[in-house]
Structure formats: C-alpha cells, structure tokens
Amino acid sequence: MAQLNKSMEKLVSLTKRRGFIYSGSEIYGGLASTYDYGPLGVELKNNIKNVWWKLFVQDREDIVGIDGGIILSPKVWEASGHINEFKDPLVECKKCHHRFRPDKLKGNQCPDCGGELTKEKLFSGMFETTIGPVKEEGILTYLRPETAQAIFINFNNVLSSTNVKIPFGIAQIGKAFRNEITTGNFIFRTIEFEQMEIEYFISPKENWEKVFNSFLKDMHKYAEMVGISNASLYDHDIPEKERAHYSKKTIDIEYEWPFGRDELWGLAYRTNYDLTKHSEYSEQNMDYFDDETRDKYIPHVIEPSCGVDRTVLAVLASAYDEEKLEDGEERIVLRLKPEIAPYKVAVFPLLRNKPDIVKKAREVYLQVKSDFSTFWDERGNIGKRYRYQDEIGTPFCLTVDFDTLDDDTVTVRDRDTMKQIRVKISELKDWFASRL
Numbered sequence: 344m345a346q347l348n349k350s351m352e353k354l355v356s357l358t359k360r361r362g363f364i365y366s367g368s369e370i371y372g373g374l375a376s377t378y379d380y381g382p383l384g385v386e387l388k389n390n391i392k393n394v395w396w397k398l399f400v401q402d403r404e405d406i407v408g409i410d411g412g413i414i415l416s417p418k419v420w421e422a423s424g425h426i427n428e429f430k431d432p433l434v435e436c437k438k439c440h441h442r443f444r445p446d447k448l449k450g451n452q453c454p455d456c457g458g459e460l461t462k463e464k465l466f467s468g469m470f471e472t473t474i475g476p477v478k479e480e481g482i483l484t485y486l487r488p489e490t491a492q493a494i495f496i497n498f499n500n501v502l503s504s505t506n507v508k509i510p511f512g513i514a515q516i517g518k519a520f521r522n523e524i525t526t527g528n529f530i531f532r533t534i535e536f537e538q539m540e541i542e543y544f545i546s547p548k549e550n551w552e553k554v555f556n557s558f559l560k561d562m563h564k565y566a567e568m569v570g571i572s573n574a575s576l577y578d579h580d581i582p583e584k585e586r587a588h589y590s591k592k593t594i595d596i597e598y599e600w601p602f603g604r605d606e607l608w609g610l611a612y613r614t615n616y617d618l619t620k621h622s623e624y625s626e627q628n629m630d631y632f633d634d635e636t637r638d639k640y641i642p643h644v645i646e647p648s649c650g651v652d653r654t655v656l657a658v659l660a661s662a663y664d665e666e667k668l669e670d671g672e673e674r675i676v677l678r679l680k681p682e683i684a685p686y687k688v689a690v691f692p693l694l695r696n697k698p699d700i701v702k703k704a705r706e707v708y709l710q711v712k713s714d715f716s717t718f719w720d721e722r723g724n725i726g727k728r729y730r731y732q733d734e735i736g737t738p739f740c741l742t743v744d745f746d747t748l749d750d751d752t753v754t755v756r757d758r759d760t761m762k763q764i765r766v767k768i769s770e771l772k773d774w775f776a777s778r779l
C-alpha cells in the first residue's frame with residue numbers, strides 16, 4: 344500500500360480491527376489494490392447501496408433498475424470505444440521500475456527514488472479474459488470497466504418490456520474492473536470496485552441543463568443522507584479539453600479526503616453518443632418514437648455515476664471522531680447516520696455470571712432483533728463494551744441489570760451524547776423506531 348497519512352492510517356487500522364475492511368489475499372502476502380469487506384463492512388456497504396437504490400429507483404416513477412453482466416460481448420467494447428480509447432498514458436522509472444500516470448506527476452523524476460523516467464506509452468485499463476477451454480482458441484473478452492454499457496445495450500429490451508416513456512432512467516449497481524496504474528490510498532482507487540450508475544434518457548429537445556442540475560441536487564441530497572456533509576464536497580466543472588470528446592458537460596463531485604481533494608462521484612451529459620454507436624455496430628434500430636409529438640430520435644443521456652467504495656470511504660472518513668472525555672480518557676467514535684450503521688442497537692447483560700440477568704437480556708435481545716439489526720455482547724465489562732460499540736458506530740446500547748428484573752426497564756445509552764436513560768421494555772420498539 345502507498346504511504347498513508349496519519350488520519351488515513353487510523354481509519355485503516357480501525358476498519359481492520361473491527362472487521363469492516365481487510366487487505367485482499369492477506370494470508371498469501373496480499374494482492375495490491377484489492378480489499379475484502381468483513382462482517383461490518385458488508386452491512387455498511389449494503390446500507391449505503393440500499394439508500395441510493397431507494398432514493399433513485401424505488402421512490403421515483405421514472406427510473407427502473409437492471410442487473411447486467413460483468414462479461415459482455417467484446418463487440419460492446421468496440422462500439423463504446425473502450426478498446427481503442429480506454430488507455431492511460433504511463434511512464435516507468437528506469438531505476439525502481441515503479442509506474443506512474445504522467446498527469447499525476449509534479450516533475451520529470453521518479454517520486455519514489457528520483458530516478459529517470461521513460462517516455463510515455465499507452466496502457467490498456469481493461470482486464471482481458473478468454474471464453475472457452477483453450478486459451479488460444481477462445482473468444483477474447485473483457486471484465487467490464489464501467490457498468491454503464493450493460494444499460495445501453497439493454498435499452499431496447501427495457502423499452503419493449505416495461506411501460507417506461509422518455510424521459511426515464513435505467514439504474515444499476517454492480518462491479519467494475521480497471522487495471523489502474525496509480526493505486527493506493529486504501530479503497531479510494533482499486534482494481535475491482537462497485538459503481539451505482541444511472542443512464543437517464545431524454546429527448547434532444549429537452550432542456551438538458553435542467554435535468555443535469557436536478558441530478559446534481561439529488562446527488563448532494565444523497566451525500567447528506569449517508570452522512571457526507573455538503574460542506575466537504577466541491578463541484579468541479581471539468582473544462583472542455585479534459586472531458587471525454589462526447590461529453591457536453593461533466594462535473595466531478597470532489598471530497599476533501601484525508602489525503603487531499605479528489606473525485607468522489609461524477610455527473611456527465613453524454614449526448615446520444617453511446618446509443619448511436621451501439622445502433623451502428625449492432626445494426627439495430629435504437630430510435631425512440633414519441634407517440635404524442637410524433638418525433639423520432641436517438642435519446643440523449645445524463646449519467647450520474649457513483650463509486651460505492653469511494654462512498655464507503657467518504658462515509659467512514661466523515662464519521663470518524665476522536666473525543667477526549669471528562670475523566671481524561673479518549674474514545675474513538677464512528678458517528679454514522681443510524682440508517683447506515685451496521686448495527687442499530689447492542690444488548691448487554693450487566694453481568695455474564697448472573698443467569699437471571701442473562702436470561703432476561705437474551706429475551707430483550709431477541710425481541711429488539713426482530714425489528715432492528717442488533718448486536719449481542721457479554722464479553723468484558725460495560726465500559727469496554729461501550730467503547731467497542733462506539734468504534735463500530737452503533738447508535739444505542741441497551742443494558743439489562745438488577746432493576747430490570749423488578750421493574751421491566753432497561754438502560755439505553757446514546758452513542759453521541761453518552762447520556763443514559765431508563766426505558767420500559769414494552770416501549771422499546773416505538774422508542775427506537777422514532778430515533779432510527
């Protein structure tokens with residue numbers, strides 16, 4: 344892994360210690376720029392994806408979803424231009440053989456050892472694979488470098504099998520693969536990652552800027568919903584010479600990472616480039632016919648594109664906090680939004696060697712667990728259990744003690760304020776529901 348700064352180091356260490364994210368293939372010495380999500384990480388990531396899917400698909404009438412393949416016909420990548428264009432210029436250090444993207448270098452010496460660099464050469468960003476048992480005779484194809492193309496090639500299918508009408512969008516969440524030259528910074532840039540993308544189809548006569556701006560607004564709304572403050576975001580309007588040739592406008596939504604400001608998500612107006620190309624290469628008609636206006640056209644597209652893993656990282660970086668307590672102790676707390684926290688509640692018996700208390704606590708645990716994702720813990724003392732839950736961002740801890748056996752109330756402790764109150768067991772469901 345590349346050098347990480349102090350706050351990234353702390354975050355990486357927490358995510359490993361608590362089972363959010365592990366380095367890939369660790370027992371075999373690791374595989375650069377690959378990571379595995381652990382038990383807590385998979386919950387957090389699923390919650391982040393679910394909020395996106397609900398906001399952009401389920402709560403809207405004009406967007407439907409698909410789940411397309413990772414391996415598509417190689418013709419897709421010819422048509423989309425990826426085979427010819429999805430290449431990054433690369434320079435290599437003649438001494439230490441480390442490789443760099445020239446656009447990320449600040450001089451013409453190797454940033455790692457000061458050695459001399461080679462001239463630029465082009466390097467394909469796509470992972471190749473072959474279909475068929477004999478490699479030499481197989482069909483050469485690729486792992487998709489973006490989810491978008493699976494949407495474009497299903498445009499006619501979705502149109503003829505559902506009741507959508509322009510303007511409408513097709514959304515997808517799924518894996519993408521890029522043979523990145525510059526890697527590092529933890530899950531910011533990896534060779535395998537997930538994307539949440541929408542292709543929103545509009546008429547060429549539509550006011551595209553209005554649609555573009557409304558997606559920009561919704562992306563900022565989504566950021567707040569998962570706990571990424573808009574104050575830490577910056578809309579970078581990409582100048583024409585840096586945009587893909589088919590893009591009329593691109594905004595990179597950048598985040599203030601612990602290692603500096605860089606892209607979190609992108610929003611682009613891709614014109615009708617992709618559908619036109621697929622129509623040409625597949626020789627299929629991709630025209631849309633509008634019954635009302637009698638217009639016939641190849642739709643234009645606005646594309647909001649969000650990396651899941653970068654969202655996870657921004658959520659974690661935004662939530663991470665260290666706090667000095669009155670007794671001089673320090674605590675680490677992940678101030679995650681309750682909606683995306685892996686566990687909403689943790690239930691403890693005050694003492695693990697008191698069967699009455701443990702029995703009651705198990706009853707309460709099973710009751711709460713049927714409504715909210717709940718963690719059971721009877722290890723160590725209460726103080727240690729609180730610290731553990733603070734580090735994994737659980738909003739509420741609930742303790743069953745001697746008083747519970749008399750009055751059917753429990754102690755509920757708030758992660759952020761650390762305040763404790765007594766709540767009746769019969770009222771727990773409503774109490775949590777109104778706060779989670």
Ligand code: ATP
Nearest residue numbers: 523531532533536606607608609648649650652653
């Ligand atoms: P960058 O400039 O950082 O390489 P990009 O402009 O190539 O990113 P897009 O092609 O616009 O990225 O992909 C859309 C989104 O997918 C990005 O905004 C980012 O969130 C995510 N993404 C792209 N590449 C990676 C990667 N290698 N690792 C993790 N996420 C990625």
